[in-house]
Amino acid sequence: RNAFHSLSLSESDILFKKIDSTLRGNVVPEVEEALKLSKKEIAIVAPAYPKNRRTTVHGTHYVRGIPVAETEAAADPRCPVKLSHIPTLFQSQGSLPTASIPLEQVRMATLRERISTLAQEGRRILVFDAEVEEDLQRIVREVLASGRKSLWVGSAGLAEALSEQYIRTRRIDGFFTSPAVQSSLSPAPRPALVILGSMSEVSTQQGEVFAHWAGIEPLILDPKETLKGNPQVREQVLESIHTQLREGKHTLLMSHRQKMEPSSNGSSDPLETLLRTFQGLGAGIDFSLCSGLIVTGGDIAMAVCEGMGVHSIEVLDETSPGIPLGLVRGGKWEGLPLVTKAGAFGSSDAFILAVRRISTISGKEK
Numbered sequence: 001r002n003a004f005h006s007l008s009l010s011e012s013d014i015l016f017k018k019i020d021s022t023l024r025g026n027v028v029p030e031v032e033e034a035l036k037l038s039k040k041e042i043a044i045v046a047p048a049y050p051k052n053r054r055t056t057v058h059g060t061h062y063v064r065g066i067p068v069a070e071t072e073a074a075a076d077p078r079c080p081v082k083l084s085h086i087p088t089l090f091q092s093q094g095s096l097p098t099a100s101i102p103l104e105q106v107r108m109a110t111l112r113e114r115i116s117t118l119a120q121e122g123r124r125i126l127v128f129d130a131e132v133e134e135d136l137q138r139i140v141r142e143v144l145a146s147g148r149k150s151l152w153v154g155s156a157g158l159a160e161a162l163s164e165q166y167i168r169t170r171r172i173d174g175f176f177t178s179p180a181v182q183s184s185l186s187p188a189p190r191p192a193l194v195i196l197g198s199m200s201e202v203s204t205q206q207g208e209v210f211a212h213w214a215g216i217e218p219l220i221l222d223p224k225e226t227l228k229g230n231p232q233v234r235e236q237v238l239e240s241i242h243t244q245l246r247e248g249k250h251t252l253l254m255s256h257r258q259k260m261e262p263s264s265n266g267s268s269d270p271l272e273t274l275l276r277t278f279q280g281l282g283a284g285i286d287f288s289l290c291s292g293l294i295v296t297g298g299d300i301a302m303a304v305c306e307g308m309g310v311h312s313i314e315v316l317d318e319t320s321p322g323i324p325l326g327l328v329r330g331g332k333w334e335g336l337p338l339v340t341k342a343g344a345f346g347s348s349d350a351f352i353l354a355v356r357r358i359s360t361i362s363g364k365e366k
Contacts, residue, residue, distance in 0.1 A: 197300025198343030282307020292337030
C-alpha cells in the first residue's frame with residue numbers, strides 16, 4: 001500500500017500489476033489497492049503462462065496440469081497457496097464484484113462486447129481463462145480495442161503478450177539492439193556461479209543436470225549447521241566457492257529449505273536464518289572470479305542482492321522463457337550479469353542456457 005501511494009498510478013497509460021504465476025503472495029489486496037489508486041475501470045486478471053505450463057481453465061489455475069493448490073506452492077513457507085479457483089480467491093478475500101470469462105468466450109468473436117458488458121454491469125475484477133499463448137494475445141487485443149481503462153494483472157505470459165501488442169501497434173523497434181545493450185556484449189571466459197535456493201523439485205533437477213554438464217560436484221549448504229548460526233559455516237562455504245571459481249570451474253551451491261527444522265530451543269525461525277546466511281554470502285563472495293550469477297528462489301535472490309548492496313537490476317533479455325537476464329545496479333559489483341529464476345520455471349537445461357547466455361556479457365557495462 002505504501003509503495004502504491006508513492007507512485008502516480010492514475011497517470012499511467014499502461015499499468016501492469018505483476019503477480020506470481022503460482023498465485024503466491026497477497027494477490028487480492030494488492031490488486032484491489034492498485035485498482036483503487038490507479039482509478040482504472042477494471043482489472044484484467046490473467047496469470048496463465050503457457051510457455052511454462054501455467055494455464056487457467058474454468059477459473060481454475062493449473063501448474064503442469066495440476067491445480068495450483070495441490071502443487072509445491074501449497075507448501076511455500078511464506079505464502080502457501082490454498083485456493084486454485086481464481087474467482088473464488090477474489091470473492092473470498094476481496095470486496096469488488098468479480099466475473100469469470102471462460103475459454104469459450106475468450107475465443108469468441110464477441111469477446112470485446114463481453115468485456116464492455118461486464119464493465120457496464122459494474123464488475124471490476126475480470127478473470128480470464130487462457131490455455132495457449134494465442135488466448136493471452138486475444139485478451140490483450142480485445143481489451144485494448146474495447147477502450148476500457150484497465151489495470152493489467154498477470155505473470156510474464158500476459159506481460160509478454162501486452163508488450164508485443166504495444167510494440168506492434170506503436171512501431172517501436174530495436175529495443176534489444178540499443179547501443180546500451182549491445183555495448184555489454186563480449187566474450188567472458190570466466191566460470192559462472194549458480195545459487196540454488198528454491199525448494200522446488202524442478203530446480204533441484206535443473207541443478208543436477210547442470211552439475212553433470214559442468215563436470216562438478218555441487219557445494220551443499222547444510223541446513224542443520226546453518227540453523228545453528230555458526231559463522232564458520234559461512235566462511236567454509238565462501239572458501240569452497242572461491243576455491244572452485246579460481247580453478248576455473250562453474251560452481252553450484254545448493255540448499256534444501258524443506259529439510260530445515262526449527263532448532264530444539266525454538267529460538268530461531270529456519271527461513272529467516274537461511275536468508276541471513278545468504279545475505280552474508282552475498283556480502284562475502286568475490287564476484288570478480290565469475291562471469292555472472294544465477295540465483296533461484298525469490299527470497300534467496302533478494303537476500304543475496306541485499307548482501308551485495310544491489311539497488312536495482314537492469315533487465316536486458318531472457319535466457320529462456322520467463323527467466324530474465326539483467327545487470328546489477330548499485331553496490332560493489334555494478335554491472336555483474338545476473339539471472340534470476342522462479343523455482344518451478346524452465347526446462348531441465350535452464351541453468352546451462354543461462355550460463356551460455358551470460359558468456360556473451362562483458363560483466364561490466366559502463
